[in-house]
Amino acid sequence: MAISVNLITGRTIQQGVSMEAGKEKPAYTTACGIIELDPVDFKRLGAYRNTHVRVTSDYGSVVVKAVEATQGPHPGVAYIPMGPWANMVVNPNTYSTGMPTFKGTPVQVEVAKNEPVLGSLELVRKGCRGELA
Amino acid sequence: MTKTVTDVICPFCGTLCDDLEVVVSDDNKQLLEVYNACAIGAEKFLHSQAKDRITRPRMRQEDGSWKEISYDEAIEYTAKMLADAKKPLMYGWSSTNCEAQSVGSEIGEAVGAVMDNTATVCHGTSLIAVQDIGIPSCTLGEVKNRADRILFWGCNPAHAHPRHMSRYSIFPRGFFTGKGHASRKVIVVDPRPTDTASIADVHLQIEQGRDYELLDALRVAFKGEKLPDVVAGIPKAKIYEVAETLKSGRFAIIFFGMGVTQSIGKNHNIDAAIAVTRDLNEYTKAAIMPMRGHYNVTGSGQVWGWLFGFPYAVDLSRGFARYNPGETTSNDLLRRDEVDAVFVLGSDPGAHFPFSSVKKIYDLPSVAIDPHETPTTEVCKVHVPVAFVGVEIGGCAYRMDNVPIETRKVVDAPEGMMTDEEFLTHVLARVKELKGV
Numbered sequence: 001m002a003i004s005v006n007l008i009t010g011r012t013i014q015q016g017v018s019m020e021a022g023k024e025k026p027a028y029t030t031a032c033g034i035i036e037l038d039p040v041d042f043k044r045l046g047a048y049r050n051t052h053v054r055v056t057s058d059y060g061s062v063v064v065k066a067v068e069a070t071q072g073p074h075p076g077v078a079y080i081p082m083g084p085w086a087n088m089v090v091n092p093n094t095y096s097t098g099m100p101t102f103k104g105t106p107v108q109v110e111v112a113k114n115e116p117v118l119g120s121l122e123l124v125r126k127g128c129r130g131e132l133a
Numbered sequence: 134m135t136k137t138v139t140d141v142i143c144p145f146c147g148t149l150c151d152d153l154e155v156v157v158s159d160d161n162k163q164l165l166e167v168y169n170a171c172a173i174g175a176e177k178f179l180h181s182q183a184k185d186r187i188t189r190p191r192m193r194q195e196d197g198s199w200k201e202i203s204y205d206e207a208i209e210y211t212a213k214m215l216a217d218a219k220k221p222l223m224y225g226w227s228s229t230n231c232e233a234q235s236v237g238s239e240i241g242e243a244v245g246a247v248m249d250n251t252a253t254v255c256h257g258t259s260l261i262a263v264q265d266i267g268i269p270s271c272t273l274g275e276v277k278n279r280a281d282r283i284l285f286w287g288c289n290p291a292h293a294h295p296r297h298m299s300r301y302s303i304f305p306r307g308f309f310t311g312k313g314h315a316s317r318k319v320i321v322v323d324p325r326p327t328d329t330a331s332i333a334d335v336h337l338q339i340e341q342g343r344d345y346e347l348l349d350a351l352r353v354a355f356k357g358e359k360l361p362d363v364v365a366g367i368p369k370a371k372i373y374e375v376a377e378t379l380k381s382g383r384f385a386i387i388f389f390g391m392g393v394t395q396s397i398g399k400n401h402n403i404d405a406a407i408a409v410t411r412d413l414n415e416y417t418k419a420a421i422m423p424m425r426g427h428y429n430v431t432g433s434g435q436v437w438g439w440l441f442g443f444p445y446a447v448d449l450s451r452g453f454a455r456y457n458p459g460e461t462t463s464n465d466l467l468r469r470d471e472v473d474a475v476f477v478l479g480s481d482p483g484a485h486f487p488f489s490s491v492k493k494i495y496d497l498p499s500v501a502i503d504p505h506e507t508p509t510t511e512v513c514k515v516h517v518p519v520a521f522v523g524v525e526i527g528g529c530a531y532r533m534d535n536v537p538i539e540t541r542k543v544v545d546a547p548e549g550m551m552t553d554e555e556f557l558t559h560v561l562a563r564v565k566e567l568k569g570v
Contacts, residue, residue: 006341008324010391011293011426016173020145020180023484024506060488071289074325077341084484084491084508092487095399098446098462099258100487102395104342124483124508128495 002110003044005037005078007057008103009086012070019083023120032083033117034065035109040075042068047111054112055080055089057105061132062088062123063115078109084120088127134159142540143174144228144523147425147533148273148297150174155543164524164544171295180505181521181544187506188547190517199516204551204559207500207517211476212563214498215244218474220450224463225480225502227251227427230528230540233553234429234436237478240561243568245450247472249463250433251426251480252445258394259423260434260444261458262403269410271386271420272534273300278307279418282382284320286406287344287392288424291328297424302388303332309383318378322347323392335375340366345398348405351376352412385410385419394423425533427480428523432531467493475499475513478553479522483508502553519553520546528554 014031021027035055037045045066047053053066055078062085069079080086082102091101115133118126126132141153155178156166164182167175190207191199202210215221223246226234241248252260262268276283283302290297298304306313321330322337322344330336339347343365350364354376360369379385387410393402406421413419425431434444441447443456446463459465463482466472467490475494483491484507494512501513510516520526525546531537546552551559 008341010289013172013292013295016145016292017176019484020173020176022180022183022505023481023508069325071325071327071330074338077324079325082485084488087484087486087491088488090487092464092468092489094459094462094465095397096459096465097258097261097399098253098458098465099395099399100254100464100490101397102254102487103392104396120484120508121506121511124488124491124511127488128492128512 001046002108003041004106004108005041005076007055007078007080007089007105007107009080009082009090012081015081015083026119028083029117029119032081033085034067034080036069036079037066037109038069038073038075038077040073041078042066045109045111052112052115052117053109054115055107055109057089057091057107059091059105060088063112063117065117066109078107084123088123135165138541138543141543142523142530142538143170144428144521144530144540145174145177146294146428147431148294148300149428149530149532149538150296150300151538157544161545173295178524181524186547187516187518188550190515193514204556207515208556208559208563210515211500211517212560212567214474214500215240215246215476215560216564216567218244218498220472221246221474221476222249222463222466222472223247223476224249224482225251225478226433227430228479228522229429229553230522230530231429231432231436232528233522233557234433235440236554236557236561238436238440240557240564241449243561243564243570245452247450247461247466248437248447250445251430252434253462253464254485255391255426255430256394256423257445257458257462258400259403261400262407265400266404266407268407269414269420270422270534272536273532275420276386277301277305277310279309279384280386281310281317282379282385283317284322284379284385284387285329286322286387286389287396288388288390289323289327289329290388290424293390293426294424302386318382320375320378335378337367337371337375342396342398344393344396344402345405347372348402348409351409355380355412355416379413380416382417385413385417387419387421388424389421390424422534429530431533431535432529432537435531435535464490473497477509477513478502481507481509483510483512502556517556518550519556520550522553526552
């Protein structure tokens, strides 16, 4: 069953360190190919921690690993660290300010156990070639 | 044998720490150890030594594979792409020095480009607000020595500016703040109880996207006027308490970040935050400062400020500088198909722009200048690796409080690698030949 949450993005120290160590490395996927969910939302979703989930908004869709909120509780709010995974689903509209709306995108989260979390380069490459599911 | 270089400047975030110590080999070829830096800064220095580092330009082939090319070929491709384009986008400019930024600006003028920096997805909306109503600000030195009320609004320095709190905002013992942390009251406004919030005296867990309401509520509370029972998820008693805490200080500073600039409301949120600062000055001394991200995004705003009069989103395609955020900003241009070539230096839009914009870069002639392999280099036609500024070449950078600091070279770049400035200087010369100027 899919649940609705309000998605925000931003920096984490793990995102910063793994980014400087190389965005092509697996550590970057481990740091940013995730969605932080509140325990309450895990219960609503009916999923175990560290399950792959598909996150879908009006603007796109991406598979990431669901982990428990590291800076919580924040029921109803989900967090994907800034990076290509988050940017698959954020609201790109700038409303004439130049700034895409990176924070506050309504998204649906559903369990996607058997779908892989792609690395950053592969995700962007496949996305550009239209090869993503 | 090794030697230790002291007072090294960290080229990661806008805090621009200037007290790093770096151990290098005697011949300046190897960087061995980094002291005093945060985890991110240390990684940046150490990654320059990666064995799998790309040291020569490469061009994407028909079959999707990379082919190594010479710097001369990369210069030729870049110059031709820019000279042939009607309206190229030259984006990035935040992870490089001011010297490279000024050469890049000359290229932009010669080819009629749109020049935009990472403020466009960071503090661009803050810049709009500053132009709308001004900004009462200060330097980080004043914060350290004077500020006794620290408000972090929509920012999380524990993760994004890891040494900001220990060097300037919360812990240091300054001239009038001799007791360090004990002499300061710290307030955090954030929809999550962040690691920064965990060391604050007060955390207001605001409903996401309701910053404007809460900022306005503070202005009401300063004046002692009536508030509704709950504003943005915060009970009114708490708001009055925070207002009183801020008013009772000798020097209040508001730091704000992406929580306000990227949430709905955008520049109007910053308008309200600046108005709060202005109102606070009725009762005490108050200042406000954006938490700038890249170590020299402030510098690119400065360079364009003195060259063109605008800090970002500068459209030179008509032969003079125009500025209209919403029209001349990167994401709007890309999404509306208004540019016909993309040049990226010192940033990674492939990772940090919404995907709909990234797809447009993939469809256009494009060059990425970046020491790292990134999602941007993955979608560009040509990738030109360069020396790390602040590690392998010095140059001027501006801290988040607009203080210029000269970064230092600590180690040699791998044999035969160009710096940003050298590469751009060659491109500029070739562009001038092609354009006959």
